[in-house]
Amino acid sequence: MGDRYELRFSGSGGQGMILAGIVMAEAAAIYDDKIAVQSQSYGPESRGGASKAEVIISDQPIDYPKATEIDCMLALTQEACTKYHSDIKEGGILLVDSDEVKDVPEGRFRVFSYPIIETAREELGKTIVANIISLGMIAELTGIVSRSAMEKAVMARVPKAFQELNRKALEIGFEKARELKAASS
Amino acid sequence: MAGEKKKRLMQGNEACAEGALYAGCRFYAGYPITPSTEVAEVLSARLPTVGGKFIQMEDEIASISATIGGSLAGLKSMTATSGPGFSLKQEGIGFACMAEVPCVIVNVMRGGPSTGYPTGPSQSDVMQAKWGTHGDHPVIAVTPAYVQEIFSETVRAFNLAEKYRTPVMVLYDEIVGHMREAITIPEAGELEVVDRAKPECPPEEYLPYDQRYEIPPLAPFGEGYRFHVTGLNHKDDGFPTNDPGMIEEGNKRLLRKIENNKEDIWCNEDYYLDDAEVLVFSFGSTARSARFAVRKAREKGIKAGLLRALTLWPFPDKALKDAASRARAVIVPEMNLGQIVEEVQRHVAGPAVEGIHRVDGEPITPAQIIEVIERYA
Amino acid sequence: MSAGAATAKKQKISVPFDYSKYLRAGKLPHIWCPGCGHGIVLKSLLRAIDKSGLEKDQICMVSGIGCSSRTPGYVDFNTLHTLHGRAVSYATGVKLAKPELKVIVVTGDGDALAIGGNHFIHTCRRNIDMTILVYSNAIYGMTGGQFSPTTPQGSMSTTSRYGNIEPSFDCCELAKASGASFVARGTAYHTQELERILLRSIQHKGTSVVEIIDSCPVYYGRQNKFKSASQMMEMIEKDGTVSVKQADRLPPEKVEGKLLRGILHEAERPEYCEEYQRLIDKVHGK
Numbered sequence: 001m002g003d004r005y006e007l008r009f010s011g012s013g014g015q016g017m018i019l020a021g022i023v024m025a026e027a028a029a030i031y032d033d034k035i036a037v038q039s040q041s042y043g044p045e046s047r048g049g050a051s052k053a054e055v056i057i058s059d060q061p062i063d064y065p066k067a068t069e070i071d072c073m074l075a076l077t078q079e080a081c082t083k084y085h086s087d088i089k090e091g092g093i094l095l096v097d098s099d100e101v102k103d104v105p106e107g108r109f110r111v112f113s114y115p116i117i118e119t120a121r122e123e124l125g126k127t128i129v130a131n132i133i134s135l136g137m138i139a140e141l142t143g144i145v146s147r148s149a150m151e152k153a154v155m156a157r158v159p160k161a162f163q164e165l166n167r168k169a170l171e172i173g174f175e176k177a178r179e180l181k182a183a184s185s
Numbered sequence: 186m187a188g189e190k191k192k193r194l195m196q197g198n199e200a201c202a203e204g205a206l207y208a209g210c211r212f213y214a215g216y217p218i219t220p221s222t223e224v225a226e227v228l229s230a231r232l233p234t235v236g237g238k239f240i241q242m243e244d245e246i247a248s249i250s251a252t253i254g255g256s257l258a259g260l261k262s263m264t265a266t267s268g269p270g271f272s273l274k275q276e277g278i279g280f281a282c283m284a285e286v287p288c289v290i291v292n293v294m295r296g297g298p299s300t301g302y303p304t305g306p307s308q309s310d311v312m313q314a315k316w317g318t319h320g321d322h323p324v325i326a327v328t329p330a331y332v333q334e335i336f337s338e339t340v341r342a343f344n345l346a347e348k349y350r351t352p353v354m355v356l357y358d359e360i361v362g363h364m365r366e367a368i369t370i371p372e373a374g375e376l377e378v379v380d381r382a383k384p385e386c387p388p389e390e391y392l393p394y395d396q397r398y399e400i401p402p403l404a405p406f407g408e409g410y411r412f413h414v415t416g417l418n419h420k421d422d423g424f425p426t427n428d429p430g431m432i433e434e435g436n437k438r439l440l441r442k443i444e445n446n447k448e449d450i451w452c453n454e455d456y457y458l459d460d461a462e463v464l465v466f467s468f469g470s471t472a473r474s475a476r477f478a479v480r481k482a483r484e485k486g487i488k489a490g491l492l493r494a495l496t497l498w499p500f501p502d503k504a505l506k507d508a509a510s511r512a513r514a515v516i517v518p519e520m521n522l523g524q525i526v527e528e529v530q531r532h533v534a535g536p537a538v539e540g541i542h543r544v545d546g547e548p549i550t551p552a553q554i555i556e557v558i559e560r561y562a
Numbered sequence: 563m564s565a566g567a568a569t570a571k572k573q574k575i576s577v578p579f580d581y582s583k584y585l586r587a588g589k590l591p592h593i594w595c596p597g598c599g600h601g602i603v604l605k606s607l608l609r610a611i612d613k614s615g616l617e618k619d620q621i622c623m624v625s626g627i628g629c630s631s632r633t634p635g636y637v638d639f640n641t642l643h644t645l646h647g648r649a650v651s652y653a654t655g656v657k658l659a660k661p662e663l664k665v666i667v668v669t670g671d672g673d674a675l676a677i678g679g680n681h682f683i684h685t686c687r688r689n690i691d692m693t694i695l696v697y698s699n700a701i702y703g704m705t706g707g708q709f710s711p712t713t714p715q716g717s718m719s720t721t722s723r724y725g726n727i728e729p730s731f732d733c734c735e736l737a738k739a740s741g742a743s744f745v746a747r748g749t750a751y752h753t754q755e756l757e758r759i760l761l762r763s764i765q766h767k768g769t770s771v772v773e774i775i776d777s778c779p780v781y782y783g784r785q786n787k788f789k790s791a792s793q794m795m796e797m798i799e800k801d802g803t804v805s806v807k808q809a810d811r812l813p814p815e816k817v818e819g820k821l822l823r824g825i826l827h828e829a830e831r832p833e834y835c836e837e838y839q840r841l842i843d844k845v846h847g848k
Binding site for chain 2: 589618619620622624634635638639640641642643644645648651652653654655656657658659660662663680681684838841842845846
């Protein structure tokens with residue numbers, strides 16, 4: 001791992017992008033013993049509009065807290081993808097929801113496209129866990145946090161009644177990402 | 186594991202609330218305002234658990250007023266706000282300066298002027314912190330840049346307030362206020378916690394503004410020392426005076442008690458300063474960009490260094506002059522249109538002084554700073 | 563009745579009240595103008611405090627800005643002279659931080675009802691235990707006679723040179739509607755009655771508001787053609803008010819246009835500091 005590993009979670013307000021960022025930061029900083037900074041930018045509304053959360057992970061103290069050269073970005077809406085993809089670095093990863101993002105930007109980064117929200121609806125009956133599926137996919141695609149750290153971080157953040165649902169969502173994410181990786185290699 | 190302290194991922198605003206509790210804050214009065222509201226939210230939940238008092242007032246002015254009232258009744262007191270709320274609190278801040286009432290005012294800076302950009306960061310209240318209330322008086326303002334530091338600087342703010350009987354401002358911006366980093370809450374006793382000096386003399390001899398002390402002891406209301414507090418110019422017994430000599434002496438003592446103790450109040454971080462030829466002077470979240478930029482410049486062989494102010498007021502002129510004496514340029518990045526850069530110019534003779542300013546709600550990036558450093562390399 | 567008892571009673575009446583017990587040595591004379599009723603009100607207040615049995619250390623007197631707000635400087639309590647309009651907010655801080663203190667706020671019509679109007683209504687709404695005394699003389703005296711929220715329509719002032727066109731507030735109705743659990747009105751003229759009202763207001767638990775009708779002969783009186791302070795007192799305070807106890811028995815024409823004196827509203831409502839303590843207890847699982 002280099003100096004900084006930068007992640008950006010983007011979508012629309014209400015899709016849990018900030019929570020995804022928090023969970024990723026906790027997986028890294030609390031359960032994997034790395035250093036992490038999570039930040040976000042948002043408008044006055046809590047629903048709708050483009051929303052993003054960023055996480056920087058490093059072995060050393062992190063000074064600049066915002067993403068500059070993104071190693072991995074998630075986009076769950078076309079608006080967020082179009083607005084926020086330009087900072088993805090060469091060789092980085094862009095994961096998009098294939099139903100939402102039809103106009104996939106061109107760039108010298110790898111694109112993984114998958115119907116994340118539809119999978120959440122079909123397999124778990126709840127689109128709200130699309131962010132957790134995404135976290136599983138990103139953990140698997142990037143390897144930036146360990147699987148066990150990610151599991152612990154998700155379980156620590158969700159209420160008991162929803163732990164099983166989220167555990168399944170995470171599993172689905174790990175699995176789908178493995179399939180995507182196998183297909184692309 | 187026993188003895189191992191637990192790390193927690195925490196927002197800057199939460200760390201501020203936790204720091205306040207650690208410092209012994211037991212009274213909070215506030216009014217909701219973005220991006221500082223989490224400070225109030227956390228304290229509304231946490232204060233009752235330690236027997237402390239939280240009250241949401243009807244407006245910002247009432248909040249600072251109740252905060253001062255709470256402190257006079259003997260509790261360590263705090264209020265938090267942002268932008269427009271900081272403007273409204275100024276009259277109360279002036280009262281606390283004049284009546285010498287310890288309290289802490291947190292301002293999570295957002296874009297302005299006016300309602301401005303509530304969810305975007307800024308550092309444009311730094312001069313307001315110093316001169317926002319009418320009249321002439323010194324202030325203390327601390328400017329943390331990291332979440333762990335928001336915790337420790339909030340503790341230090343309370344300590345300074347209690348020690349110097351004065352309002353102390355904690356200034357940070359939306360970026361650090363809302364950012365999350367892992368922090369470790371120190372054990373009790375690990376950080377110093379200062380309580381205000383109380384009088385030991387018999388009540389009939391007590392003078393709340395006793396000129397024999399640089400910082401006179403402060404009795405809480407209701408403990409036998411019946412005294413008078415006013416925002417009018419007053420004598421050593423606290424009662425109003427029209428005597429020109431006493432008015433002047435009272436105002437000057439307010440200044441002296443801070444000026445004479447600057448060495449104690451100042452706190453800076455020196456980063457590659459010893460041989461720095463290009464000096465960056467910065468504070469708050471912008472200093473994080475500056476630190477990054479200085480490290481990158483060093484990697485390129487440029488002798489850059491950072492002087493980061495954790496105490497912005499009183500202004501760290503001594504450390505600045507010292508570092509600037511070895512530099513050919515002083516670069517001052519700040520999220521405003523040029524406030525601290527003028528203060529730097531006031532104190533620095535010789536090196537070029539150049540500001541980097543940004544008011545679009547986005548942080549000043551390391552790249553922006555590196556570019557200017559390279560120009561002076 | 564025995565001769566001894568008669569003597570005792572007689573003595574009780576004749577012994578003048580010793581105000582010096584409550585006044586700060588060396589702080590008089592006060593700043594109030596000749597003819598102003600603030601000093602009379604202060605005497606009623608000190609007698610009421612004496613009757614309440616409260617210790618001086620227990621009392622915190624808080625004021626804002628204005629003529630009446632200079633009161634705390636003269637009395638030997640814990641005293642806090644704050645900013646214009648903000649007295650009740652400072653007082654809220656003091657009271658919540660130290661509920662064992664008896665907090666008495668001295669304020670004026672401009673202080674409480676104009677610049678401090680928002681603080682005033684929200685303090686009443688919380689029903690935090692404090693006594694708010696609104697010295698109401700229908701003028702800004704300290705700044706030289708401008709109209710205030712209680713200045714009657716048509717009155718002259720230095721900022722209503724052609725007669726005041728603004729309707730006025732009824733301080734007591736405002737306090738009641740805002741939630742104060744004790745609301746009363748007295749005057750500087752009816753000193754014994756005022757003393758009784760003030761004692762009741764101090765003994766009340768919750769926010770108590772007493773509007774005290776007072777006269778400013780220098781700034782209100784002169785501009786509105788009153789001949790003297792005593793004439794003003796008689797017209798405004800004596801003839802301009804009627805006791806709430808008598809009002810029911812009087813024909814409507816004798817009550818119309820007059821302010822009611824006495825206790826106008828009294829209600830049992832949860833008090834803020836006690837509610838807060840209950841919250842602390844609940845958090846601790848008590």
